[in-house]
Amino acid sequence: MRVLVTGSRGLVGYHVAEAFRESPSYQVFLTGRGEAPIPDLPYRSADLTDRTEVRALLAWAQPDAVIHSAAMTLVDACQENPALCWQHNVYATYLLVQSLTEMGAKAQLVFVSTDFVYDGYPIEKRPYVEGDYEAPVSIYGATKLAAEAWVKTYPGPWAIARTALVYGWAPTLPRDNILLRVLKQLRQGQPISLFADQVRTPSWAGDVAQGLRLLVEKRAQDLYHIAGPDIESPFSFGQKVARVWGLPTELVVGITEEDLRLTAPRPPYSPLSIEKARALGYAPHDTETVLQRLRSQV
Numbered sequence: 304m305r306v307l308v309t310g311s312r313g314l315v316g317y318h319v320a321e322a323f324r325e326s327p328s329y330q331v332f333l334t335g336r337g338e339a340p341i342p343d344l345p346y347r348s349a350d351l352t353d354r355t356e357v358r359a360l361l362a363w364a365q366p367d368a369v370i371h372s373a374a375m376t377l378v379d380a381c382q383e384n385p386a387l388c389w390q391h392n393v394y395a396t397y398l399l400v401q402s403l404t405e406m407g408a409k410a411q412l413v414f415v416s417t418d419f420v421y422d423g424y425p426i427e428k429r430p431y432v433e434g435d436y437e438a439p440v441s442i443y444g445a446t447k448l449a450a451e452a453w454v455k456t457y458p459g460p461w462a463i464a465r466t467a468l469v470y471g472w473a474p475t476l477p478r479d480n481i482l483l484r485v486l487k488q489l490r491q492g493q494p495i496s497l498f499a500d501q502v503r504t505p506s507w508a509g510d511v512a513q514g515l516r517l518l519v520e521k522r523a524q525d526l527y528h529i530a531g532p533d534i535e536s537p538f539s540f541g542q543k544v545a546r547v548w549g550l551p552t553e554l555v556v557g558i559t560e561e562d563l564r565l566t567a568p569r570p571p572y573s574p575l576s577i578e579k580a581r582a583l584g585y586a587p588h589d590t591e592t593v594l595q596r597l598r599s600q601v
């Protein structure tokens with residue numbers, strides 16, 4: 304089975320490529336905009352906002368499944384430049400849907416989305432379940448929700464996987480993530496301020512990748528939450544990182560939204576229930592176990 308991974312130079316995409324290449328059942332094809340992230344896998348550079356490049360990419364890969372993880376992911380940059388964010392997140396997804404449809408709509412399309420489609424003010428304080436109302440508070444969240452809407456118009460098999468606060472390491476990362484930020488600061492003996500009043504389900508990229516592979520294996524055709532199993536604030540997560548790496552926990556400073564107003568608003572409470580994905584076989588590791596494992600690598 305031929306699997307095309309978009310955003311393969313990014314955190315999620317890189318791990319997705321690794322997850323699929325583990326099995327001889329898959330031939331993995333990668334795309335991104337810079338150099339190939341994994342030298343021994345076929346790679347084609349393409350800008351997904353260019354219709355001709357998208358068509359050529361699909362003609363090259365002839366995929367049976369596409370994992371679409373490419374996106375403009377910097378939430379504040381999206382807020383500052385909504386048109387650009389819309390182009391990379393919505394228009395690129397639209398072009399993929401259109402081009403796959405032109406090819407007969409046989410390939411499964413798996414779209415990676417976000418907890419930021421929720422507003423973070425649930426009526427009942429419980430993790431969000433699939434089917435809860437969406438009301439993004441940021442441009443980034445709005446573009447991801449609009450992209451989901453295009454995915455749902457795809458006449459072939461599609462799945463949407465919403466994930467959250469993804470952490471980990473990969474060789475060609477275009478941006479940092481909470482784990483790398485905490486380690487960088489604490490290793491330099493510098494404090495790091497992290498929100499104690501935001502609630503998330505931090506997700507290790509390796510687990511997210513296995514979840515996405517599961518959606519392909521089961522040929523799932525629905526919306527799923529593919530996130531970590533533990534509910535944490537960025538602050539509590541940062542403290543865990545400090546403890547596991549034996550770095551000073553007092554350098555991890557808890558702040559609130561009132562202390563630091565970011566450009567884009569964030570949902571205050573957006574943990575994702577993963578029960579639906581668990582029923583399919585998704586089994587993410589708890590944060591402590593993942594951090595212990597990553598300790599020798601990062």
Ligand SMILES: NC(=O)c1ccc[n+]([C@@H]2O[C@H](COP(=O)([O-])OP(=O)(O)OC[C@H]3O[C@@H](n4cnc5c(N)ncnc54)[C@H](OP(=O)(O)O)[C@@H]3O)[C@@H](O)[C@H]2O)c1
Nearest residue numbers: 310312313314315335336337350351373374417466468469
């Ligand atoms: N990171 C999180 O905390 C988080 C949380 C929830 C959901 N998500 C979702 O998960 C997915 C993956 O996130 P990530 O953290 O892996 O992101 P990432 O590390 O920022 O990687 C995203 C990749 O998308 C590629 N890309 C962006 N625009 C493109 C375009 N027009 N054409 C081709 N490639 C393009 C970039 O490619 P180049 O590097 O080659 O330029 C980049 O490598 C995204 O859809 C994001 O919305 C992420």
